Amino acid sequence: MAEPPDFLSARDVGSFAYITMKDRTPQILTKVIDTLHRHKSEFFEKYGEVGMEAEKKAISLLSKLRNELQTDKPIIPLVDKWADTDIWNQYLEYQRSLLNDSDRKPSWFQSPWLFVECYMYRRIHEAIIQSPPLDDFDVFKESKDQNFLESQESVNVLCTYLQQLTIEDLDENQLKDEFFKLLQISLWGNKCDLSLSGGESSSQKTDLLNSLEDLKPFILVNDMQHLWSLLSKLRKTRKKTSIVRVDFVLDNSGFELITDFILADFLLSSRLATEIHFHGKMIPWFVSDTTLRDFNWVMEQVKHGNHEHQAKCGGDWEKYVQAGRWVYHDHVFWTLPYAYCAMFQVAPDLYAELQKACLIIFKGDLNYRKLAGDKKWEFTVPFHEALNGFHPAPLCSIRTLKAEIQVGLPPGLAEQLTASDPSWLTTGKYGIFQFDGPV
Numbered sequence: 001m002a003e004p005p006d007f008l009s010a011r012d013v014g015s016f017a018y019i020t021m022k023d024r025t026p027q028i029l030t031k032v033i034d035t036l037h038r039h040k041s042e043f044f045e046k047y048g049e050v051g052m053e054a055e056k057k058a059i060s061l062l063s064k065l066r067n068e069l070q071t072d073k074p075i076i077p078l079v080d081k082w083a084d085t086d087i088w089n090q091y092l093e094y095q096r097s098l099l100n101d102s103d104r105k106p107s108w109f110q111s112p113w114l115f116v117e118c119y120m121y122r123r124i125h126e127a128i129i130q131s132p133p134l135d136d137f138d139v140f141k142e143s144k145d146q147n148f149l150e151s152q153e154s155v156n157v158l159c160t161y162l163q164q165l166t167i168e169d170l171d172e173n174q175l176k177d178e179f180f181k182l183l184q185i186s187l188w189g190n191k192c193d194l195s196l197s198g199g200e201s202s203s204q205k206t207d208l209l210n211s212l213e214d215l216k217p218f219i220l221v222n223d224m225q226h227l228w229s230l231l232s233k234l235r236k237t238r239k240k241t242s243i244v245r246v247d248f249v250l251d252n253s254g255f256e257l258i259t260d261f262i263l264a265d266f267l268l269s270s271r272l273a274t275e276i277h278f279h280g281k282m283i284p285w286f287v288s289d290t291t292l293r294d295f296n297w298v299m300e301q302v303k304h305g306n307h308e309h310q311a312k313c314g315g316d317w318e319k320y321v322q323a324g325r326w327v328y329h330d331h332v333f334w335t336l337p338y339a340y341c342a343m344f345q346v347a348p349d350l351y352a353e354l355q356k357a358c359l360i361i362f363k364g365d366l367n368y369r370k371l372a373g374d375k376k377w378e379f380t381v382p383f384h385e386a387l388n389g390f391h392p393a394p395l396c397s398i399r400t401l402k403a404e405i406q407v408g409l410p411p412g413l414a415e416q417l418t419a420s421d422p423s424w425l426t427t428g429k430y431g432i433f434q435f436d437g438p439v
């Protein structure tokens with residue numbers, strides 16, 4: 001058997017991992033510090049002097065973190081006492097044990113990129129929870145909310161589209177077309193995450209629905225048909241009372257979350273699924289990722305939006321939640337640095353939960369990196385192989401490409417893309433629907 005490939009790492013000078021660690025992450029940390037500064041008077045009003053002291057403490061911890069990163073210092077153990085602190089510190093030990101030389105320590109620019117990038121977000125969380133009473137403050141909340149608010153026009157268009165679809169009148173082919181349309185909306189919704197733009201606003205302003213045809217050439221792997229075959233077969237063959245569960249491993253809040261809600265709503269309304277389970281993050285993560293608070297906030301906003309179709313959607317979604325047809329889950333595993341092939345061992349309860357799904361949709365780039373272990377795979381390696389034994393249920397990655405990792409391409413395509421568009425892997429311009437499961 002050939003050796004598995006090496007991990008992506010900032011050690012590779014000039015790589016996207018390197019540029020992210022050198023430029024983008026310090027920029028994100030600076031923005032976090034600035035956010036805390038800007039909330040100073042709010043903290044004072046709420047907590048008095050204690051709030052001011054806490055703000056100072058958080059800023060000093062974050063400045064120290066930025067300095068450690070920029071000077072490639074060793075990765076140090078976490079000192080907080082949170083649900084996953086011990087697991088993280090064990091993982092740090094494991095990373096250290098991988099370095100044969102006992103004097104060498106894992107560091108920002110030498111260790112696997114997935115590990116250090118996750119560690120940075122976990123250290124931001126540490127800085128905040130060590131600074132009570134600010135321990136509940138989400139440093140990314142403002143930008144997530146802004147992304148949603150700036151996408152209002154597109155949100156209206158999508159809600160209106162969904163409300164005006166008369167699903168019961170559609171024949172099988174029409175239903176498939178609509179399903180494909182909403183899958184593509186959910187794909188391109190992943191284009192505008194905030195960590196890629198260094199936390200700067202990147203909301204959705206164009207009318208996606210009318211751009212889908214133009215965007216089709218940018219879909220490099222298109223397994224939508226497999227998703228349709230799977231769900232439409234279940235729809236035809238299932239008994240009246242049986243459950244068809246689709247899980248979404250969510251990515252970003254704001255506009256992307258709306259596109260996921262629209263797709264999830266369609267799945268229920270069309271009876272392609274009977275239950276949707278959403279998996280979000282327990283702590284603020286990679287700037288724009290969805291937490292329970294974001295999930296609820298976005299739903300509330302839509303419900304109280306001053307647009308008739310938005311309000312109707314929001315009302316429906318709330319009812320789905322109340323009826324247990326939409327269920328939100330979180331788990332510490334999603335904010336650990338492990339590839340998903342480790343889930344069975346590290347978080348068997350989560351693995352068992354995912355096994356209940358008929359289909360799992362993994363949204364976004366970070367999920368893809370974790371599915372494929374963030375390794376330098378050949379572009380033609382089969383997706384099934386890169387998953388390295390992670391097969392809880394049929395699954396599909398819906399992702400725009402924002403990192404130098406992609407598998408399952410036909411021979412020659414990567415070379416062709418590199419020649420015509422050298423940054424094809426990292427700009428979010430290209431997308432995939434990549435399925436693994438029985439076909």
Ligand SMILES: O=P(O)(O)OC[C@H]1O[C@](O)(CO)[C@@H](O)[C@@H]1O
Pocket residue numbers: 020024117190193194195196251252286288363364365366367369402403
């Ligand atoms: O929100 P997404 O689609 O997971 O993208 C987040 C992305 O941010 C980056 O880490 C860059 O910091 C990408 O490479 C990463 O995977």
Ligand SMILES: [Mn+2]
Pocket residue numbers: 193251252286288289364366
């Ligand atoms: Mn994200």
